[in-house]
Amino acid sequence: MNPSKFSEIKSEYDNFYRSLMAQGKLPLWSTGHGFWSNAISEEVYEAFKKIGLHGHRTFIDLGSGDGKVVLIAALFCQRAVGIEGDNVLHQKALEMQKKLLIPNAIFFNDDFYNHNILDYDIVFTYPDAPMYRGMEKKFLSELSGKLLHYGHHFHPEQLEKEDSFMVNGSPFTIYRNPK
Secondary structure: OOHHHHHHHHHHHHHHHHHHHHOOOOOEEEOOOOEEEOOOHHHHHHHHHHHOHHHOOEEEEEOOOOOHHHHHHOOOOOEEEEEEOOHHHHHHHHHHHHHHOOOOEEEEEOOHHHOOOOOOOEEEEOOOOOHHHOHHHHHHHHOOOEEEEEOOOOOOOOOEEEEEEEEOOEEEEEEEOOO
């Protein structure tokens, strides 16, 4: 974990969001694959500290959007992966990774259903649809690590809740596969 590098990440993404708003756009939109909304940098960083992400080797963000969560995770663990179906958001993630010089982040421009999550210690989701539409089935068949769920909405029904906590009023919940 590197507080000064986190500050760089936060600053670059804050600039990106300001530039969108200067163009009359909000930092959220519907993509061809779902709905993207930016995660709050400080909340994600604090949650990663709280769960001891530095003690984990691998991390994957399903629906990684602009890549911010993956780049923050890369400060904590050896390998952080993001899967994003929207090409514009994927390109922004690659641009930010290059600008911020974070080599242990990997981004794929694809549907996350095409990627097996079996070998990841931590799987992150900030879901945009109910889990019963397919995501929970994926977790039940592939999740071997922990699921870190961000937000109030669309929680899994069949995974086992292990812990939950709040960061600045936003909930984070840790689940595991009951198998």
